[in-house]
Amino acid sequence: MNDIKLALLGSEGAGKSAVLVRFLTKRFIGEYASNANSLYHKRLSIDGRQLNLEVFDPCSQSGESRCILEEPVDWADGFVVVYTISDRTSFLNAKNILAQIKESRRETCKGEVPICLVGNKQDLCHSRQVSEEEGRSLAQENKCLFQEVSAAENYLEISNLFTKLIRHVMEQLKLRGDRRRYSGSKSMAKLINNVFGKRRKSV
Numbered sequence: 001m002n003d004i005k006l007a008l009l010g011s012e013g014a015g016k017s018a019v020l021v022r023f024l025t026k027r028f029i030g031e032y033a034s035n036a037n038s039l040y041h042k043r044l045s046i047d048g049r050q051l052n053l054e055v056f057d058p059c060s061q062s063g064e065s066r067c068i069l070e071e072p073v074d075w076a077d078g079f080v081v082v083y084t085i086s087d088r089t090s091f092l093n094a095k096n097i098l099a100q101i102k103e104s105r106r107e108t109c110k111g112e113v114p115i116c117l118v119g120n121k122q123d124l125c126h127s128r129q130v131s132e133e134e135g136r137s138l139a140q141e142n143k144c145l146f147q148e149v150s151a152a153e154n155y156l157e158i159s160n161l162f163t164k165l166i167r168h169v170m171e172q173l174k175l176r177g178d179r180r181r182y183s184g185s186k187s188m189a190k191l192i193n194n195v196f197g198k199r200r201k202s203v
């Protein structure tokens with residue numbers, strides 16, 4: 001079975017957990033505990049292939065510039081970078097995060113880094129601070145997928161987006177001929193505990 005590892009990154013309160021939980025459970029839960037890093041697991045099948053999906057959802061740190069980027073960037077195969085369309089600061093932070101991912105992957109990764117830029121809280125468009133066009137341009141500059149979504153209101157768009165990202169990850173792993181994907185889940189669990197040393201969740 002293939003292991004696919006994704007990391008969610010973005011400003012505090014951008015809706016990272018909401019977007020992820022929507023994808024994993026189809027539900028929107030208003031409030032999420034955000035004082036600890038979480039690792040979610042889900043088995044899924046895409047294009048007839050069984051996948052073991054692991055998603056790292058870090059708790060935000062105070063101070064936008066102090067992103068907890070280093071570990072997730074080394075660990076993950078793909079990234080979901082979330083900002084809020086009604087919060088320009090979160091958009092600028094997303095821009096920063098994209099630059100940091102590119103920078104740290106430049107030497108180690110052949111081919112593109114699979115990333116999906118998500119403009120969340122589309123339902124708050126009455127207080128929009130970031131136009132859809134700006135989001136799209138940023139994604140094009142960084143060669144990433146892009147979608148505005150509302151974790152509060154929609155499931156399908158979020159699900160389609162994750163599916164596209166996972167397909168992109170699978171293509172890149174195939175290109176890299178990465179044999180690590182077939183490692184047993186026990187050693188993977190150990191590695192993750194070593195890297196993050198935090199609690200794990202199954203959905």
Ligand SMILES: Nc1nc2c(ncn2[C@@H]2O[C@H](COP(=O)(O)OP(=O)(O)OP(=O)(O)O)[C@@H](O)[C@H]2O)c(=O)[nH]1
Nearest residue numbers: 012013014015016017018030034060121150151152
């Ligand atoms: N209106 C609206 N609110 C949302 C949406 N998504 C998330 N929220 C709300 O935004 C707040 C933050 O959501 P979280 O999912 O906890 O955000 P986060 O990025 O994981 O936050 P941290 O874990 O603190 O970094 C919560 O009150 C959510 O209910 C959305 O699509 N629309």
